[in-house]
Amino acid sequence: MRYLLAGDIGGTKTILRLVGADAAHLQTCYEREYVSKDFPDLVPMVETFLATAQEQGADFGKPTRACFAIAGPVVNNASKLTNLTWNLDGDRLARDLELEATELINDFAAIGYGVLGLEPDDLHTLQAGTPDDQAPIAIIGAGTGLGQGFLIKQGEMFRVFPSEGGHADFAPRSELEFQLLKYLLDKHQITRVSAERVVSGQGVVAIYQFLRDRGIAHGTAELAEVVETWEREAGQTKTVDPAAAISQAAQQGTDSLAVQTMNLFVGAYGAEAGNLALKLLPYGGLYVAGGIAAKNLSLMTAGSFLDAFIHKGRVSKLLEAVPVHIVLNPQVGLIGAARRAAGL
Template sequence: MLFPFPVLLCDIGGTNARFALKSSPDAPLLPGLPVKTAAYESFEVATAAAIAGFDVRPRSMIACAAGPIFGRSVQLTNAAWSIDGALVAQELGLDQGLLLNDFEAQALSLPALEHDWTTPIGAPVPPQPGVQLVIGVGTGLGAAALIEVEGRFLALASEAGHVDFGPVGAIEAEIWPHIDISAHGRVSVETILSGPGLARLHHARCEAAGIVSPALDEIALVEQAHARPDGEEARTLGLVWALTARCAGDLTLNLLAKGGVTFSGGILPRLTTFLEPSKFRARFEDKAPFVEMMKGIGTRLVVASDVVLPGMAAIAASPQKYMIDYQARAWR
């Protein structure tokens, strides 16, 4: 499998689509202007606008999208776009292309992370061999795993954001009955651990405590929390970190992800003011009878932006290092 250069890289989320161009394997990554997904009627129209911003025309593309992949196509979970890779290649005149799930791509990007792109949560835990887990809280919640098999990397995609998520302890038990479940009729992980979920969680927490609070979306909630570090909004975001730690601990046990947990993308880097690493680690490790094992598993936060783009560029440069079914998934 070859991806002829220049290669266009694209990270398609429910809210934003980000583009970059790699003109050759050793060339620097050229960022394009991000676009709002809702501002364009289709992925093809948005991509044509992005290509117009570069001096050279791409010959191939690797894109990742927030939704389950079926061969060469995807329907975004939290946006209206439906993408068919073969049609994209034909319409844009591309020689080759590949479509990945967004967190499949995040997992495949882990080997490309530079040391200064991440920061440990709590005391650094030395890396160890084994399954690696990557989690992100954005428009939804994404998670995927990475394993290495005979020197090649294999990503295991998931829809972990849609599994049921119940309360633990008296405080959470008081909050859960107030969570708005009108969308799907149940509380899943991303019902509360996602961009829109933050506001949903805040409203439920305030109702449970008998506190009258103004209606806030997630953007206003974060702004208010930064403006009032001792206010209710900040307390909600502190709870977000605790629930994220608990969720991550559960997923770590599911996969025995002894290779470590990376939190990448989304909104968590903007919420570090409300992160208490010792409390985070306590919730993450509180998985009896495996507390000691959990203590030996590292947790880190990606602080650099758009790291999935250089990760996909690494796939384009060395596709043989990745266990991807190119025959079934490549666009040409």
Template sequence: MSDSASLITSSVFPGGARLLADIGGTNARFALETAPGQVGHIHVLACADHATLADAMRAYLALPDLAAASKGIRHGAIAIANPVTGDLVRMTNHHWEFSIEALRRDVNFEVLAVVNDFTALARSLPHIPAAQKRQVGGGTAVEGTPLGLIGAGTGLGVSGLIPSASGWTALLSEGGHVSFAPMNETEVAILQFAWKEFEHVSAERLLSGVGIELIYRALADYRKLDAEVLGAPEIARRALDGSCPLCDDTIEAFCTMLGTIAGNLGVTLGAQGGIYIGGGIVPRLGERFDRSGFRTRFEAKGRFRNYLAAIPTFVITAEYPAFLGVSAILAERLAAA
């Protein structure tokens, strides 16, 4: 898939065009930035089609419409759905693993920045236009205060953005792996069902694509119903078209449980600037998410109900927001070089 409407053929960066990438467990998204804020040549490649990340990068750069724009690229930045704590990266939700330095040499770059995908997405938050985010519920953002970020897709990403005199600092968080905390009898039953498969049930086990499937099976077991073998996209489709009450209840449980984790993040960070919701799942739910119990659960913190009611929550509707973040990170890296 490509973004043919925004192709850019000339480069005004002194060091040439810059490669930007957002690597998830399923898809690898690539783009070229040829001038500040000018991002085009967007293509999405399936991770499963390439043996290594280097192979995927070379496949992207070899695409016919990139022949002129990608010539002589020396700088790149990659956001990846994985902890990045040193030179060696092993993906949690895909088989790719690599040395950052070896990858840099392999693709013949001078500078290659590799960061956690939600660190990059967090860095994008101040740059997301109002038209590319949708507020759910009440609250008003307080300028100059922390922002929180959470997003469900192949996994559950969590981060935050902390302001300082010199700018913003993105948190290197793995908050998706906190222990799941049930809030009612049904969620206790879901947790007990999940315990049959997993010794430790993290938030990510339930608030992700495979998590939706797990919730569906758990609810069927709890209600003594026959469950079909359904993937998350089909569960969501049937919920949205109203053809399956159990699927709709599954999506409702997913949304309310996400509200619990988002509320936890709000009070942990003091995120009075707002909580942003990214990832691949929630934006696709559209108004079903808006009318779910997410916001009610988000505020359900007893004595801190009023505190959370003042914090706005936003669904990120921008198609490729992580590119904004990796662009900012790469620009800082090059400025410091």
């Protein structure tokens, strides 16, 4: 059995996993989460991780390969993390950790590899479609931003391709969405609005502000205070998470403004997923990842996501055959990093 290292590295936290790999399976031997800023670099964190695993009796041999998913851009197997002082280089990490090979990949690329290793319980299927295992696979995920990517089969393996599709133009579909577009253009004094400005955590807040400021909907004082606190803290350390508060109130049905916010958001999310599907025809499956979908499963399954996904005029029938799944496993990126390490 070979032993591998996998990691999901973020500005706030890093999760490391030690994996045993044989011809057919990957088995987790040990896993631990760290506060990223507690370490000056990834190397001492990994060294601490391996030493702790040994002290606690984890059964493993010397790792030979590693793959680390990075919350940021990766160029030529190197990355400078935005919220850390770390400058990571795969070749240096392999040398310092005495590994045969180390690869750095973008965290959304890791999700692409990860969907290939998910179990049925890790998914909620919105549309069974007509699967084709030779067709492309699409991934989309709203969280802090809007990630998009796709997988193409090459022989018996899939290759993951990242995308910047989340920065494509937001396409309004109704009078209300046209008003939202105008609101965002004026509010931010910009000349275009990307899909990410609407379909993301920041988009949830932006939609709430739009409906509130235009007097289209009204909500509770409690939720209004959360959003106003976040607005007052512009440029400072945030003490509240308005997107989470809005989505929770919508799921509970306790705030009509939150309900309308999330209805508009979910529809825009489904429409953008449909746009991605039109470009790729991913009959291998379209996977909706990111924290927002899984945490708002009741809203995502209520109908407006899939309705907007399919509603593409004369070509709507094409999208009815696309399998659509919501990823429920929050460690899909870590699974993907382990699978990529095994394939190095």
